[in-house]
Amino acid sequence: MSMPFYVAPEQMMKDRADYARKGIARGRALVALRYSEGVAIVAENASETLRKVSEIYDRIAFAGVGKYNEFDQLRVAGVRAADLKGFQYSRDDVDARSLANSYAQMLGNIFTHEMKPMEVEILVAEVGHDPAGDQMFHILYDGTVVDERDYAAIGGDAEAIRSRLAEGWSEGLDLAAAVQLGLSVLAGDDREISPGDLEVAELSRGNGRRCFQRVDAATVLA
Amino acid sequence: MPFFEPSDDPGSNFPELLRRLGLADPVSSTASGDASSTLSVPHATTCVALRYDGGVVMAGDRRATSGNIISHRTMEKVVPADRHSGVAIAGAAGAAMEMVRLFQLQLEHYEKVEGSSLSLEGKANQLSMMVRGNLQQAMMGMVVVPIFAGYDRRREIGRLWDFDATGGRYEEKDFVATGSGSLHAGTVIKVGFRTALSRDEALDLALRSLWEAADADSATGGPDLRRGIFPVVASIDADGWTQLDDDELADRYTRIIDGLADAAPPEPATADSGGDAS
Numbered sequence: 001m002s003m004p005f006y007v008a009p010e011q012m013m014k015d016r017a018d019y020a021r022k023g024i025a026r027g028r029a030l031v032a033l034r035y036s037e038g039v040a041i042v043a044e045n046a047s048e049t050l051r052k053v054s055e056i057y058d059r060i061a062f063a064g065v066g067k068y069n070e071f072d073q074l075r076v077a078g079v080r081a082a083d084l085k086g087f088q089y090s091r092d093d094v095d096a097r098s099l100a101n102s103y104a105q106m107l108g109n110i111f112t113h114e115m116k117p118m119e120v121e122i123l124v125a126e127v128g129h130d131p132a133g134d135q136m137f138h139i140l141y142d143g144t145v146v147d148e149r150d151y152a153a154i155g156g157d158a159e160a161i162r163s164r165l166a167e168g169w170s171e172g173l174d175l176a177a178a179v180q181l182g183l184s185v186l187a188g189d190d191r192e193i194s195p196g197d198l199e200v201a202e203l204s205r206g207n208g209r210r211c212f213q214r215v216d217a218a219t220v221l222a
Numbered sequence: 223m224p225f226f227e228p229s230d231d232p233g234s235n236f237p238e239l240l241r242r243l244g245l246a247d248p249v250s251s252t253a254s255g256d257a258s259s260t261l262s263v264p265h266a267t268t269c270v271a272l273r274y275d276g277g278v279v280m281a282g283d284r285r286a287t288s289g290n291i292i293s294h295r296t297m298e299k300v301v302p303a304d305r306h307s308g309v310a311i312a313g314a315a316g317a318a319m320e321m322v323r324l325f326q327l328q329l330e331h332y333e334k335v336e337g338s339s340l341s342l343e344g345k346a347n348q349l350s351m352m353v354r355g356n357l358q359q360a361m362m363g364m365v366v367v368p369i370f371a372g373y374d375r376r377r378e379i380g381r382l383w384d385f386d387a388t389g390g391r392y393e394e395k396d397f398v399a400t401g402s403g404s405l406h407a408g409t410v411i412k413v414g415f416r417t418a419l420s421r422d423e424a425l426d427l428a429l430r431s432l433w434e435a436a437d438a439d440s441a442t443g444g445p446d447l448r449r450g451i452f453p454v455v456a457s458i459d460a461d462g463w464t465q466l467d468d469d470e471l472a473d474r475y476t477r478i479i480d481g482l483a484d485a486a487p488p489e490p491a492t493a494d495s496g497g498d499a500s
Contacts, residue, residue, distance in 0.1 A: 049238075055334050080239055081223045081335045087236075088245070091306055102223040 013096040015054035016117045023119025024039035024066045029155030030199075031185060032063060032148075032168055034066070034134050038127035038204045038211060042182025053201045055212035057082040057094050059127050061203050066120035066141075074103065074122055096126030098146055100137035108143025117141050121154040123133070127203035127211050158215035161185050175202060176220050182222070195221050228446035234476035236328045237352070245396030249274045263364070267319060268403030268435045268442040268486045271371040271382045272411055273396055274399060276422035278371040278380035281428040282347045283403070283436060284451055285443030286315050295443065300454040305462040307345055307372025314364040319368055321352050323335065337339040340373040344393055346383045353390025367400050391462055403435030403442035406476030410434045425466070428455060429474055445475045 030043035030052060030073025041063050043052045051198055052071075053063045056078045081102055084096045103122060111117040118141055126135045136148040151169050155160040164185040173181065187193045198217040207213055224243060232238040261460050268283035282300040286293050299318075300310040303326055309415065311318040328348060333339040340348070354368050371382035384398040385391055395416055399408035410431035432453050436444030445452050452471035457464050466474075 015495065054337070076335055077225050078223050079331065083327060083331050083334075084224070084239070084245070085241070087324075088239075103399060106223055106225065 003173075004015055013112075016111060019127075020117040020119050024121055024141065025069075025156045025157050027065045029153060029158055029186060030063055030065055030150065031153045031161060031165060031182050032123055032125050032136055033151040033173070033178055033182065034131070034149075034171075035080060035098075035167065035173040035175055037170055037175065037206055039125045040175060040178040040182065040202050041123075041125065041201065042179055043199040044186050044193055044197060051199065053165040053199055055079075055201075055210070056099065056124070058091060058100065058209050059203065059211050060094070060096050061125045061201060061212050063125070063154070064120055064207075065122075066116060066140065067118070070118045071091075071120040071122055074106075077106070078103065078124070078149050078166065086207065095222075096124045096137060098122045099207060100147075103115065103139045103220060104143045104145045105137060105142075108146050111142040112209050121158075123152055123154050127201060127205055129205070131167075157188075160188065164188065175204075175215070179215070179217060183217070227264070234332040235317055236331040237324060237330075237355075252414065260498070262288045264288050264315040265295075266297055266299045266312050266401065266402040267317045268399065268407050268432060268439065269312055269369055270399045270404075270407050270428055270431050271310060271369050271410060272399065272415065272419075272424055273382060274419040274457075276380065277373050277421065277457055278382055278456070279421070279428045279457045280310050280369070280371050280433055281422040281455040282310045282401075282451050283432050283443045284446075284497060287441045290440070292443075295449065295451055298454050299454060301326070301374070302456070302463040302465075303370070304339065304347065306375060306458060307370065308456060308458055308463060309349065310369040310371075310400070311366060312368070312404075313366040313425060314334065314359075315341045317356060317359055317364045318368070321356065321368070323334070324350055325352060329455060341376065342372050342381055345372065346370050347395075349383075350385060350389045350391040352389075353385050353387070360387040369398050369400050371398075371458065373462075375460070385431040386491050399431070403432075403439035403440070405436045407431040407435040407442075409428070409435070421459070425455060425457065425476060426478070429453065429471070430478055433478055439492050445471070447475075 003019055020109040024146060028044040032039055033040045035185050041053045045052050050068055058060045062075050062078055062109055078099055082094045119142060122139050124137045128134045136152045137151050138146045138154055151165045153165060183193060200215040200217045202213055202215050203211045232242050266286050271278055271280045280300045284296050286297045301322055304307045309322055313320060334491040365387045367385055369384050374381050381395050382398055383391055384400060397411045411427055414427045436442045452468055455466045
Protein backbone atom coordinates (compact mmCIF):
# COMPACT_ATOMS: atom_id res chain seq x y z
CA MET A 1 0.00 0.00 0.00
CA SER A 2 1.35 3.33 -1.01
CA MET A 3 1.34 6.16 1.46
CA PRO A 4 1.25 9.79 0.29
CA PHE A 5 4.29 11.73 1.36
CA TYR A 6 3.63 13.89 4.34
CA VAL A 7 4.00 17.58 3.59
CA ALA A 8 3.82 19.98 6.50
CA PRO A 9 1.02 22.54 6.10
CA GLU A 10 3.54 25.35 6.54
CA GLN A 11 5.55 24.00 3.66
CA MET A 12 2.50 23.54 1.47
CA MET A 13 1.34 27.13 2.01
CA LYS A 14 4.82 28.43 1.44
CA ASP A 15 5.13 26.55 -1.83
CA ARG A 16 1.83 27.90 -3.06
CA ALA A 17 2.68 31.44 -2.05
CA ASP A 18 6.05 31.20 -3.80
CA TYR A 19 4.35 29.89 -6.90
CA ALA A 20 1.82 32.73 -6.96
CA ARG A 21 4.43 35.38 -6.19
CA LYS A 22 6.63 34.18 -9.02
CA GLY A 23 3.78 34.44 -11.49
CA ILE A 24 2.88 37.93 -10.33
CA ALA A 25 6.46 39.20 -10.29
CA ARG A 26 6.80 38.40 -14.00
CA GLY A 27 4.01 40.85 -14.93
CA ARG A 28 4.21 44.59 -15.29
CA ALA A 29 3.08 46.70 -12.36
CA LEU A 30 0.40 49.32 -11.97
CA VAL A 31 -0.26 52.13 -9.56
CA ALA A 32 -3.36 53.88 -8.29
CA LEU A 33 -3.19 57.27 -6.69
CA ARG A 34 -5.57 59.89 -5.38
CA TYR A 35 -5.67 63.21 -7.19
CA SER A 36 -7.80 66.32 -6.80
CA GLU A 37 -10.85 64.91 -8.62
CA GLY A 38 -10.72 61.28 -7.55
CA VAL A 39 -8.50 58.29 -8.22
CA ALA A 40 -6.19 57.80 -11.19
CA ILE A 41 -4.97 54.34 -12.17
CA VAL A 42 -1.85 54.08 -14.29
CA ALA A 43 -0.77 50.71 -15.64
CA GLU A 44 2.10 49.63 -17.80
CA ASN A 45 0.36 47.67 -20.52
CA ALA A 46 1.53 47.38 -24.09
CA SER A 47 -1.79 45.89 -25.23
CA GLU A 48 -4.51 48.17 -26.55
CA THR A 49 -7.22 45.57 -26.18
CA LEU A 50 -6.46 43.35 -23.20
CA ARG A 51 -7.25 45.70 -20.37
CA LYS A 52 -5.84 45.65 -16.87
CA VAL A 53 -8.06 48.45 -15.60
CA SER A 54 -11.82 48.50 -15.95
CA GLU A 55 -15.13 49.71 -14.63
CA ILE A 56 -17.03 47.71 -12.03
CA TYR A 57 -19.76 50.11 -11.02
CA ASP A 58 -20.70 53.78 -10.87
CA ARG A 59 -17.92 54.77 -8.48
CA ILE A 60 -15.79 51.62 -8.45
CA ALA A 61 -12.91 50.53 -10.65
CA PHE A 62 -10.95 47.29 -10.83
CA ALA A 63 -7.31 46.76 -11.71
CA GLY A 64 -5.43 43.49 -11.86
CA VAL A 65 -1.94 42.22 -12.51
CA GLY A 66 -0.65 38.73 -13.08
CA LYS A 67 -2.31 36.13 -15.22
CA TYR A 68 -4.78 37.83 -17.56
CA ASN A 69 -7.44 35.11 -17.75
CA GLU A 70 -7.52 34.82 -13.97
CA PHE A 71 -7.91 38.47 -13.10
CA ASP A 72 -10.37 38.92 -15.95
CA GLN A 73 -12.49 36.18 -14.41
CA LEU A 74 -12.37 38.11 -11.15
CA ARG A 75 -13.29 41.34 -12.94
CA VAL A 76 -16.40 39.79 -14.49
CA ALA A 77 -17.38 38.25 -11.16
CA GLY A 78 -17.07 41.71 -9.62
CA VAL A 79 -19.25 43.34 -12.28
CA ARG A 80 -21.87 40.66 -11.71
CA ALA A 81 -21.80 40.97 -7.94
CA ALA A 82 -22.05 44.77 -8.13
CA ASP A 83 -24.85 44.82 -10.72
CA LEU A 84 -26.79 42.18 -8.78
CA LYS A 85 -26.50 44.10 -5.56
CA GLY A 86 -27.49 47.36 -7.22
CA PHE A 87 -30.47 45.65 -8.84
CA GLN A 88 -31.69 43.94 -5.67
CA TYR A 89 -31.16 46.89 -3.36
CA SER A 90 -30.11 50.29 -4.66
CA ARG A 91 -27.22 51.78 -6.57
CA ASP A 92 -26.11 53.52 -3.37
CA ASP A 93 -25.66 50.20 -1.60
CA VAL A 94 -22.83 49.02 -3.82
CA ASP A 95 -19.50 49.78 -2.18
CA ALA A 96 -15.87 48.85 -2.65
CA ARG A 97 -15.40 47.49 0.86
CA SER A 98 -17.91 44.68 0.57
CA LEU A 99 -16.69 43.92 -2.94
CA ALA A 100 -13.12 43.72 -1.67
CA ASN A 101 -14.25 41.37 1.09
CA SER A 102 -15.97 39.11 -1.43
CA TYR A 103 -12.82 39.04 -3.53
CA ALA A 104 -10.77 38.23 -0.45
CA GLN A 105 -13.09 35.34 0.46
CA MET A 106 -12.88 33.95 -3.01
CA LEU A 107 -9.12 34.28 -3.39
CA GLY A 108 -8.55 32.87 0.09
CA ASN A 109 -10.73 29.90 -0.70
CA ILE A 110 -8.97 29.20 -3.96
CA PHE A 111 -5.58 29.58 -2.30
CA THR A 112 -6.25 26.90 0.30
CA HIS A 113 -8.57 24.51 -1.51
CA GLU A 114 -7.70 24.49 -5.18
CA MET A 115 -4.86 22.74 -6.96
CA LYS A 116 -3.15 26.00 -7.75
CA PRO A 117 -3.57 29.50 -6.34
CA MET A 118 -4.51 32.38 -8.61
CA GLU A 119 -1.44 34.24 -9.82
CA VAL A 120 -3.02 37.64 -9.43
CA GLU A 121 -3.06 40.74 -7.32
CA ILE A 122 -6.01 43.04 -7.64
CA LEU A 123 -6.98 46.51 -6.65
CA VAL A 124 -10.49 47.79 -6.02
CA ALA A 125 -10.79 51.57 -5.94
CA GLU A 126 -13.79 53.70 -5.08
CA VAL A 127 -14.18 57.43 -5.53
CA GLY A 128 -16.10 59.13 -2.73
CA HIS A 129 -18.45 62.08 -3.00
CA ASP A 130 -15.66 64.10 -1.39
CA PRO A 131 -11.92 63.40 -1.22
CA ALA A 132 -12.23 61.93 2.28
CA GLY A 133 -14.40 59.16 0.84
CA ASP A 134 -11.85 57.85 -1.66
CA GLN A 135 -10.86 54.25 -0.90
CA MET A 136 -8.47 51.67 -2.30
CA PHE A 137 -8.24 48.01 -1.42
CA HIS A 138 -5.29 45.90 -2.43
CA ILE A 139 -6.08 42.17 -2.42
CA LEU A 140 -3.35 39.55 -2.61
CA TYR A 141 -3.35 36.07 -4.18
CA ASP A 142 -4.05 34.46 -0.78
CA GLY A 143 -6.96 36.71 0.12
CA THR A 144 -5.07 39.17 2.28
CA VAL A 145 -6.73 42.59 2.09
CA VAL A 146 -4.80 45.78 2.64
CA ASP A 147 -6.57 49.11 2.56
CA GLU A 148 -4.56 51.97 1.17
CA ARG A 149 -5.23 55.62 1.74
CA ASP A 150 -3.45 57.74 -0.86
CA TYR A 151 -1.71 55.42 -3.29
CA ALA A 152 -1.09 51.78 -4.03
CA ALA A 153 1.24 49.77 -6.22
CA ILE A 154 0.67 46.17 -7.30
CA GLY A 155 2.56 43.74 -9.50
CA GLY A 156 6.24 43.08 -10.14
CA ASP A 157 8.67 45.21 -8.16
CA ALA A 158 5.79 46.77 -6.23
CA GLU A 159 7.87 47.51 -3.13
CA ALA A 160 10.31 49.74 -5.01
CA ILE A 161 7.48 51.48 -6.86
CA ARG A 162 5.67 52.07 -3.61
CA SER A 163 8.64 53.75 -2.03
CA ARG A 164 9.06 55.98 -5.10
CA LEU A 165 5.36 56.88 -4.82
CA ALA A 166 5.79 57.72 -1.15
CA GLU A 167 8.43 60.26 -2.14
CA GLY A 168 6.57 61.80 -5.06
CA TRP A 169 2.94 61.86 -3.99
CA SER A 170 1.30 64.91 -2.48
CA GLU A 171 -2.27 65.98 -1.80
CA GLY A 172 -4.15 67.82 -4.57
CA LEU A 173 -2.32 66.70 -7.71
CA ASP A 174 -4.19 67.35 -10.95
CA LEU A 175 -4.77 64.53 -13.45
CA ALA A 176 -1.78 65.35 -15.65
CA ALA A 177 0.55 65.50 -12.65
CA ALA A 178 -0.86 62.24 -11.31
CA VAL A 179 -0.34 60.45 -14.62
CA GLN A 180 3.14 61.93 -14.92
CA LEU A 181 3.98 60.70 -11.43
CA GLY A 182 2.55 57.28 -12.26
CA LEU A 183 4.69 57.10 -15.37
CA SER A 184 7.87 58.06 -13.56
CA VAL A 185 7.39 55.71 -10.58
CA LEU A 186 6.60 52.78 -12.88
CA ALA A 187 9.69 53.48 -14.98
CA GLY A 188 12.09 54.11 -12.10
CA ASP A 189 15.50 55.63 -12.68
CA ASP A 190 16.96 53.25 -15.24
CA ARG A 191 14.10 52.70 -17.65
CA GLU A 192 11.95 54.71 -20.06
CA ILE A 193 8.26 54.01 -20.67
CA SER A 194 6.57 55.73 -23.57
CA PRO A 195 3.05 57.10 -22.92
CA GLY A 196 1.83 54.71 -25.62
CA ASP A 197 2.63 51.77 -23.33
CA LEU A 198 0.46 53.12 -20.55
CA GLU A 199 -3.12 52.26 -19.80
CA VAL A 200 -4.69 55.06 -17.81
CA ALA A 201 -8.15 55.42 -16.32
CA GLU A 202 -9.69 57.81 -13.86
CA LEU A 203 -12.52 57.65 -11.38
CA SER A 204 -13.53 61.26 -11.39
CA ARG A 205 -16.11 62.95 -9.18
CA GLY A 206 -16.95 65.23 -12.11
CA ASN A 207 -18.07 62.50 -14.52
CA GLY A 208 -21.70 62.24 -13.43
CA ARG A 209 -23.17 58.91 -12.40
CA ARG A 210 -20.54 56.71 -14.02
CA CYS A 211 -17.28 58.10 -12.72
CA PHE A 212 -15.02 55.72 -14.61
CA GLN A 213 -13.35 56.98 -17.74
CA ARG A 214 -10.41 55.85 -19.81
CA VAL A 215 -7.79 58.48 -20.41
CA ASP A 216 -5.39 58.74 -23.31
CA ALA A 217 -2.00 59.05 -21.65
CA ALA A 218 -0.34 60.79 -24.59
CA THR A 219 -3.06 63.49 -24.67
CA VAL A 220 -3.07 64.18 -20.94
CA LEU A 221 0.73 64.33 -20.76
CA ALA A 222 1.07 66.57 -23.84
CA MET B 223 -19.84 36.59 -5.40
CA PRO B 224 -21.15 34.61 -8.39
CA PHE B 225 -18.56 32.37 -10.02
CA PHE B 226 -19.28 29.97 -12.87
CA GLU B 227 -17.56 27.15 -14.66
CA PRO B 228 -16.59 28.17 -18.21
CA SER B 229 -19.17 25.79 -19.68
CA ASP B 230 -21.91 27.22 -17.48
CA ASP B 231 -21.12 30.90 -17.80
CA PRO B 232 -24.05 33.27 -18.43
CA GLY B 233 -21.75 35.63 -20.34
CA SER B 234 -22.83 39.24 -20.56
CA ASN B 235 -26.53 38.52 -20.19
CA PHE B 236 -27.87 39.98 -16.97
CA PRO B 237 -31.41 38.51 -17.05
CA GLU B 238 -29.81 35.10 -17.62
CA LEU B 239 -27.57 35.69 -14.62
CA LEU B 240 -30.64 36.42 -12.50
CA ARG B 241 -32.28 33.20 -13.67
CA ARG B 242 -29.10 31.21 -13.07
CA LEU B 243 -28.95 32.43 -9.48
CA GLY B 244 -32.63 31.70 -8.89
CA LEU B 245 -33.50 35.36 -8.52
CA ALA B 246 -36.60 35.20 -10.65
CA ASP B 247 -36.43 37.57 -13.54
CA PRO B 248 -39.21 39.96 -12.61
CA VAL B 249 -40.17 40.70 -16.19
CA SER B 250 -40.80 37.16 -17.31
CA SER B 251 -42.04 35.68 -14.04
CA THR B 252 -45.62 34.55 -14.34
CA ALA B 253 -48.32 36.03 -12.19
CA SER B 254 -50.50 33.44 -10.50
CA GLY B 255 -54.27 33.50 -10.82
CA ASP B 256 -56.13 35.83 -13.09
CA ALA B 257 -56.86 38.55 -10.60
CA SER B 258 -55.04 40.99 -12.82
CA SER B 259 -57.84 41.05 -15.35
CA THR B 260 -59.95 42.83 -12.79
CA LEU B 261 -57.03 44.59 -11.15
CA SER B 262 -56.95 48.30 -11.75
CA VAL B 263 -53.26 49.09 -12.10
CA PRO B 264 -51.77 52.33 -13.35
CA HIS B 265 -51.37 52.52 -17.10
CA ALA B 266 -48.97 54.80 -18.83
CA THR B 267 -50.02 56.44 -22.05
CA THR B 268 -48.90 58.43 -25.04
CA CYS B 269 -45.32 58.47 -26.30
CA VAL B 270 -43.92 59.46 -29.68
CA ALA B 271 -40.58 59.34 -31.45
CA LEU B 272 -39.56 60.81 -34.76
CA ARG B 273 -36.44 61.12 -36.83
CA TYR B 274 -34.79 64.34 -37.81
CA ASP B 275 -31.64 65.17 -39.66
CA GLY B 276 -28.93 63.71 -37.43
CA GLY B 277 -30.91 62.01 -34.72
CA VAL B 278 -34.25 61.24 -33.12
CA VAL B 279 -36.63 63.06 -30.83
CA MET B 280 -38.56 61.18 -28.17
CA ALA B 281 -41.41 62.60 -26.15
CA GLY B 282 -44.00 61.32 -23.72
CA ASP B 283 -46.68 62.81 -21.52
CA ARG B 284 -46.52 62.41 -17.75
CA ARG B 285 -49.89 60.93 -16.88
CA ALA B 286 -50.69 57.45 -15.60
CA THR B 287 -54.30 56.37 -15.20
CA SER B 288 -56.07 53.57 -13.34
CA GLY B 289 -59.41 53.20 -15.05
CA ASN B 290 -60.69 56.74 -15.17
CA ILE B 291 -58.67 57.97 -12.19
CA ILE B 292 -55.44 59.88 -12.75
CA SER B 293 -53.00 57.92 -10.61
CA HIS B 294 -49.77 59.80 -11.32
CA ARG B 295 -49.12 63.19 -12.82
CA THR B 296 -45.36 63.11 -12.95
CA MET B 297 -44.45 59.74 -14.35
CA GLU B 298 -41.42 59.66 -16.60
CA LYS B 299 -42.14 57.30 -19.45
CA VAL B 300 -39.33 58.44 -21.68
CA VAL B 301 -36.00 57.52 -20.18
CA PRO B 302 -32.45 57.16 -21.46
CA ALA B 303 -31.48 53.52 -21.99
CA ASP B 304 -27.84 54.48 -22.26
CA ARG B 305 -25.88 57.42 -23.69
CA HIS B 306 -27.08 56.98 -27.26
CA SER B 307 -30.52 55.48 -26.96
CA GLY B 308 -33.77 55.92 -25.14
CA VAL B 309 -36.88 53.96 -24.43
CA ALA B 310 -40.46 55.15 -24.10
CA ILE B 311 -43.15 52.96 -22.63
CA ALA B 312 -46.88 52.66 -22.72
CA GLY B 313 -48.95 50.06 -20.94
CA ALA B 314 -49.06 48.64 -17.43
CA ALA B 315 -46.82 51.03 -15.55
CA GLY B 316 -45.40 48.63 -12.96
CA ALA B 317 -44.31 45.97 -15.42
CA ALA B 318 -43.10 48.60 -17.86
CA MET B 319 -40.96 50.45 -15.33
CA GLU B 320 -39.40 47.20 -14.13
CA MET B 321 -38.71 46.21 -17.73
CA VAL B 322 -37.01 49.52 -18.40
CA ARG B 323 -34.89 49.21 -15.26
CA LEU B 324 -33.75 45.74 -16.28
CA PHE B 325 -33.15 46.90 -19.84
CA GLN B 326 -30.97 49.82 -18.75
CA LEU B 327 -29.06 47.54 -16.45
CA GLN B 328 -28.58 44.93 -19.15
CA LEU B 329 -27.10 47.49 -21.56
CA GLU B 330 -24.68 48.73 -18.92
CA HIS B 331 -23.87 45.20 -17.77
CA TYR B 332 -23.07 44.11 -21.31
CA GLU B 333 -20.90 47.15 -21.84
CA LYS B 334 -18.91 46.51 -18.68
CA VAL B 335 -18.48 42.77 -19.15
CA GLU B 336 -17.67 42.93 -22.85
CA GLY B 337 -15.75 46.19 -22.79
CA SER B 338 -17.80 47.66 -25.65
CA SER B 339 -21.44 48.55 -26.01
CA LEU B 340 -24.07 46.69 -28.01
CA SER B 341 -24.98 47.87 -31.49
CA LEU B 342 -28.23 49.80 -31.70
CA GLU B 343 -29.94 46.90 -33.41
CA GLY B 344 -28.64 44.55 -30.72
CA LYS B 345 -30.24 46.75 -28.11
CA ALA B 346 -33.57 46.71 -29.95
CA ASN B 347 -33.36 42.92 -30.07
CA GLN B 348 -32.70 42.72 -26.34
CA LEU B 349 -35.78 44.82 -25.65
CA SER B 350 -37.83 42.66 -27.98
CA MET B 351 -36.87 39.59 -25.97
CA MET B 352 -37.90 41.28 -22.76
CA VAL B 353 -41.29 42.25 -24.20
CA ARG B 354 -41.78 38.67 -25.37
CA GLY B 355 -40.89 37.46 -21.87
CA ASN B 356 -43.82 39.51 -20.62
CA LEU B 357 -46.30 37.80 -22.96
CA GLN B 358 -47.99 35.75 -20.26
CA GLN B 359 -48.69 38.87 -18.25
CA ALA B 360 -49.75 40.68 -21.40
CA MET B 361 -52.46 38.06 -21.87
CA MET B 362 -53.79 39.03 -18.47
CA GLY B 363 -53.96 42.68 -19.34
CA MET B 364 -50.47 43.79 -18.31
CA VAL B 365 -49.45 44.77 -21.81
CA VAL B 366 -46.20 46.68 -22.24
CA VAL B 367 -45.50 48.27 -25.61
CA PRO B 368 -42.31 50.28 -25.73
CA ILE B 369 -40.69 52.45 -28.36
CA PHE B 370 -36.97 52.20 -28.72
CA ALA B 371 -34.98 54.91 -30.46
CA GLY B 372 -31.40 55.94 -30.65
CA TYR B 373 -28.49 57.19 -32.65
CA ASP B 374 -26.73 54.46 -34.61
CA ARG B 375 -23.07 55.35 -34.34
CA ARG B 376 -22.01 52.93 -37.05
CA ARG B 377 -24.48 54.22 -39.64
CA GLU B 378 -24.53 57.76 -38.23
CA ILE B 379 -28.31 58.13 -38.34
CA GLY B 380 -31.16 58.13 -35.87
CA ARG B 381 -33.27 54.95 -35.89
CA LEU B 382 -36.47 53.93 -34.18
CA TRP B 383 -38.44 50.80 -33.46
CA ASP B 384 -41.82 49.95 -32.08
CA PHE B 385 -42.91 46.66 -30.58
CA ASP B 386 -46.08 44.68 -30.14
CA ALA B 387 -47.09 42.72 -27.06
CA THR B 388 -45.62 39.48 -28.43
CA GLY B 389 -42.16 41.00 -28.82
CA GLY B 390 -42.57 41.77 -32.51
CA ARG B 391 -39.99 44.35 -33.44
CA TYR B 392 -40.64 46.76 -36.28
CA GLU B 393 -38.22 49.37 -37.45
CA GLU B 394 -39.97 52.53 -38.56
CA LYS B 395 -38.58 54.96 -41.07
CA ASP B 396 -39.97 58.28 -39.94
CA PHE B 397 -41.94 58.30 -36.73
CA VAL B 398 -43.86 56.13 -34.30
CA ALA B 399 -46.47 56.69 -31.62
CA THR B 400 -47.69 54.36 -28.89
CA GLY B 401 -50.28 54.38 -26.12
CA SER B 402 -53.88 55.50 -25.83
CA GLY B 403 -53.32 58.85 -27.53
CA SER B 404 -51.19 57.39 -30.29
CA LEU B 405 -53.85 57.83 -32.95
CA HIS B 406 -54.06 61.57 -32.42
CA ALA B 407 -50.37 62.13 -31.78
CA GLY B 408 -49.42 59.93 -34.73
CA THR B 409 -51.73 61.80 -37.06
CA VAL B 410 -50.28 65.18 -36.09
CA ILE B 411 -46.78 63.92 -36.76
CA LYS B 412 -47.85 62.23 -39.98
CA VAL B 413 -49.27 65.46 -41.31
CA GLY B 414 -46.37 67.63 -40.16
CA PHE B 415 -43.55 65.26 -41.01
CA ARG B 416 -41.14 65.68 -43.85
CA THR B 417 -37.71 64.22 -44.39
CA ALA B 418 -34.70 65.95 -42.88
CA LEU B 419 -36.52 68.06 -40.30
CA SER B 420 -34.22 70.15 -38.15
CA ARG B 421 -33.95 69.27 -34.45
CA ASP B 422 -35.89 72.37 -33.56
CA GLU B 423 -38.76 71.57 -35.92
CA ALA B 424 -38.84 67.97 -34.75
CA LEU B 425 -39.07 69.04 -31.10
CA ASP B 426 -41.95 71.39 -31.88
CA LEU B 427 -43.75 68.74 -33.88
CA ALA B 428 -43.41 66.24 -31.02
CA LEU B 429 -44.75 68.75 -28.52
CA ARG B 430 -47.61 69.68 -30.80
CA SER B 431 -48.54 66.03 -31.25
CA LEU B 432 -48.71 65.50 -27.49
CA TRP B 433 -50.76 68.66 -27.14
CA GLU B 434 -53.33 67.37 -29.62
CA ALA B 435 -53.34 63.92 -28.01
CA ALA B 436 -53.99 65.48 -24.60
CA ASP B 437 -56.74 67.56 -26.16
CA ALA B 438 -58.59 64.55 -27.49
CA ASP B 439 -57.59 61.65 -25.22
CA SER B 440 -58.55 61.72 -21.54
CA ALA B 441 -55.70 59.42 -20.53
CA THR B 442 -53.02 61.72 -21.94
CA GLY B 443 -51.83 64.61 -19.82
CA GLY B 444 -51.14 67.99 -21.35
CA PRO B 445 -48.64 70.55 -20.06
CA ASP B 446 -49.67 71.51 -16.53
CA LEU B 447 -48.53 75.12 -16.25
CA ARG B 448 -49.87 75.56 -12.74
CA ARG B 449 -47.91 72.64 -11.31
CA GLY B 450 -45.02 73.12 -13.71
CA ILE B 451 -45.35 69.62 -15.15
CA PHE B 452 -44.33 69.22 -18.78
CA PRO B 453 -43.90 66.22 -21.03
CA VAL B 454 -40.48 64.59 -21.07
CA VAL B 455 -38.86 65.55 -24.35
CA ALA B 456 -35.37 64.55 -25.41
CA SER B 457 -33.27 64.40 -28.52
CA ILE B 458 -30.58 61.82 -29.20
CA ASP B 459 -27.81 62.54 -31.67
CA ALA B 460 -24.09 61.92 -32.07
CA ASP B 461 -23.47 63.75 -28.79
CA GLY B 462 -25.89 61.53 -26.93
CA TRP B 463 -29.05 62.10 -24.93
CA THR B 464 -30.20 65.69 -24.33
CA GLN B 465 -33.34 66.30 -22.34
CA LEU B 466 -35.15 69.63 -22.57
CA ASP B 467 -35.51 71.49 -19.28
CA ASP B 468 -38.80 72.85 -18.00
CA ASP B 469 -38.05 76.47 -18.90
CA GLU B 470 -37.48 75.62 -22.53
CA LEU B 471 -40.60 73.46 -22.59
CA ALA B 472 -42.63 76.29 -21.05
CA ASP B 473 -41.35 78.62 -23.79
CA ARG B 474 -42.16 76.24 -26.56
CA TYR B 475 -45.63 75.49 -25.21
CA THR B 476 -46.36 79.18 -24.79
CA ARG B 477 -45.56 79.63 -28.47
CA ILE B 478 -47.79 76.71 -29.43
CA ILE B 479 -50.66 78.04 -27.33
CA ASP B 480 -50.23 81.54 -28.77
CA GLY B 481 -50.28 80.04 -32.26
CA LEU B 482 -53.51 78.26 -31.43
CA ALA B 483 -55.11 81.44 -30.13
CA ASP B 484 -54.45 83.14 -33.45
CA ALA B 485 -56.07 80.35 -35.38
CA ALA B 486 -59.75 79.45 -35.39
CA PRO B 487 -60.99 77.51 -32.33
CA PRO B 488 -59.65 73.99 -32.79
CA GLU B 489 -61.96 71.25 -33.87
CA PRO B 490 -61.51 68.03 -31.94
CA ALA B 491 -58.99 65.44 -33.12
CA THR B 492 -56.97 66.08 -36.23
CA ALA B 493 -58.81 69.04 -37.77
CA ASP B 494 -56.51 71.91 -38.71
CA SER B 495 -53.37 70.84 -36.88
CA GLY B 496 -51.60 70.66 -40.24
CA GLY B 497 -47.95 71.16 -40.97
CA ASP B 498 -47.70 74.61 -39.42
CA ALA B 499 -46.37 73.32 -36.12
CA SER B 500 -44.65 76.51 -35.10
